[in-house]
Amino acid sequence: MDAALARAFEETWPAAEYADAGGFRVGRGLGAGGRVSSARPVGIWTVADIAAAEAIHRGWGQQPMFRAPDGDTALVQALLAAGYRHDTPTAIMAAPVSALADRDIPPLTTFAIWPPLAIQRDLWAAGNITPARQAVMERVTGPRTAILGRIDDRAAGAGFAALCGDVAMVHAVEVLPQFRRRGLAGWMMRQVAVWAAEQGATRIGLAVSRANAGARATYDRLGFVEVAGYAYYAKDL
Structure with a gap:
């Protein structure tokens, strides 16, 4: 996505609050679904950041979940290695x-x-x-x-x-x-x-x-x- 569309994608469907874990931003969705209850990459991340984001999810009592952009092979491989399962492929149009x-x-x-x-x-x-x-x-x-x-x-x-x-x-x-x-x-x-x-x-x-x-x-x-x-x-x- 270009920057304007990416910003609109996030700001028009916002989480209740956000917390950063290294290169990830975690949304607190309060039961409102994966879009607002997932972690997404916002910068350079490490494998340790995946565990830190998961800890934020668990602290909020929500399912650990990441939103990985298509083509981000490094993130997908790291998540699979950490025991995460692939779910709900989605297109942005x-x-x-x-x-x-x-x-x-x-x-x-x-x-x-x-x-x-x-x-x-x-x-x-x-x-x-x-x-x-x-x-x-x-x-x-x-x-x-x-x-x-x-x-x-x-x-x-x-x-x-x-x-x-x-x-x-x-x-x-x-x-x-x-x-x-x-x-x-x-x-x-x-x-x-x-x-x-x-x-x-x-x-x-x-x-x-x-x-x-x-x-x-x-x-x-x-x-x-x-x-x-x-x-x-x-x-x-």
């Missing part, structure tokens, strides 16, 4: 705001709202966006919005977007299972683009599991391209 502004959104299909409505919180909770993950949104200090998606005259999808510099990052996209594969996620992403343009953003970024073929296909059709990737490496608490 980006697109120009203009790529998603090539058509009008059908009336009453999407809305950008902050703070989130109760129905949006219910939609998140029905998926994998637990209250602990929703609490991450409240920690964002920059411009932010919650996206509501509607289909068949009912609320069916929710997402979150936040701005850092000229990058709008998208997180927590959920569509109810019975309404998937009908294009709603695409319209929600186009609503993000409308909001992002109003905020002066020129790019939209997101992270998606490589195993999520349906979401990857949607983002491909919308003009997103993969720009980086990472995987988690974890061991039992």
Whole structure:
């Protein structure tokens, strides 16, 4: 990732607190998932720093976990040697705001709202966006919005977007299972683009599991391209 996208990736989905262990920065996620509960390289690290980061995790009562960028063979080998297991390969994708502004959104299909409505919180909770993950949104200090998606005259999808510099990052996209594969996620992403343009953003970024073929296909059709990737490496608490 370039520096602007990397900064947006971290600042629009922040941990509750951070602690440094040599060349690693460890996030305290308070149960909000791997993104905010992992250690990531921020400088030159040593094998001893891996143990120090693990100690911070254990002191916080969270699973020891690292986020290793694709291509960082030295870190991956060190983590495997320390007993960590590979998990959840993830792609980071980006697109120009203009790529998603090539058509009008059908009336009453999407809305950008902050703070989130109760129905949006219910939609998140029905998926994998637990209250602990929703609490991450409240920690964002920059411009932010919650996206509501509607289909068949009912609320069916929710997402979150936040701005850092000229990058709008998208997180927590959920569509109810019975309404998937009908294009709603695409319209929600186009609503993000409308909001992002109003905020002066020129790019939209997101992270998606490589195993999520349906979401990857949607983002491909919308003009997103993969720009980086990472995987988690974890061991039992």
